[in-house]
Amino acid sequence: MARRKRTSAKRESALASRLRAWRQKTMRTALRLVLLVAGAVVLWVLAYSVINPPSTPYMLSEKARLDGVRHQWAAWEDIAPQMPRAAVAAEDANFCLHWGFDMGAIRAALADGRRRGASTISQQVTKNAFLWHGRSWLRKALEALITPVVELTWSKRRILEVYLNIAEFDEGVFGVEAAAQHYFGVPASKLSGTQAARLAAVLPAPQDRSAARPSGALQKRAAAIMDGAATIRRDGRAACFED
Template identity: 45%
Template structure:
């Protein structure tokens, strides 16, 4: 029993130390690859790009589509979490509970899929990146590791795939259509959306102006 306790103690200390080291490293160094990329049978197309070379329309579209409270929360949208718990209690489908910070933590350090264990690790890494990286770095990493199409990762690779140009010059509608596809990039069309997806993209494009006007991206562009 003592051996087991010592082993568990060392394992916990080792995990904390390793996670801190990785978060500190990726505060300054581009994330080279993620578990999601490695497990993608379609290959990997990516091109790390600094946030200064990504059009603000893309940042604002991501906030409008994924996390309108990005600049105001500490990594967790408690209102969305409470709503998800209520829906789950009623047997409804849980959706929209994860913030950009949580998605970034999952994409960089963990694996896709649910489960309480994965969620627990996700919460730990979310706290770390909020404290060590800050909002601007979180957004930069998110836009570089998020899956934007089949075998395509990051908005730079996505912009070149869909529009034949750099992410530095995306129009509001182009950025909005990419953001609309982010939750299901393998299934949602960026260049030829139809029906609900087209309307959703148009709604995000309209919200880009609101994000700018209301300063909802102020933590990214201080």
């Protein structure tokens, strides 16, 4: 009887050891997989710091839905300087002051119960360039993890350049070059201050707004953006991408 008990105990001990070994192996494999994916994402982010994104996940989905989109890359020097200032004034006035997240805007949005309004240009670039659209917690978590990597490895000018080139300005119209041609029949380098403000005013809901046929509300928003663009240029909040 004692021998049977010892044999049973040995079997249970061996089974427990195998189970611990399996768990450790599984955890090591999972950790390697996580590190591999994280490394691939970091390399992807680093690549886009010097390589222009040929497309984005959202752009590809819209291309399939609409049977084509309009998109043409415009280098920084081929974009009228009024456009970056207008975009920053419209979407992220403290763009030069934060590290990817505007904590003051986040606290204000939470206090006011707003559903949006705290997302920075850096966060929008991360979402548009690397992720998908939607309100899932997974996407928001990935956005929170990738945005600091973008901020650490890209210049502010590069972040803004990519933003202006992949943002949607009308249904199926992506990037400031295609938008300038679509709405005003001019290249992005020839945009006036008013035109740039109207383009910035349609963000981030271009499906409901038109820069060429602005509503009264959009005209007021564009005027406010022009004032804001002048303000950030004057007080130095445009220095990180203009110097």
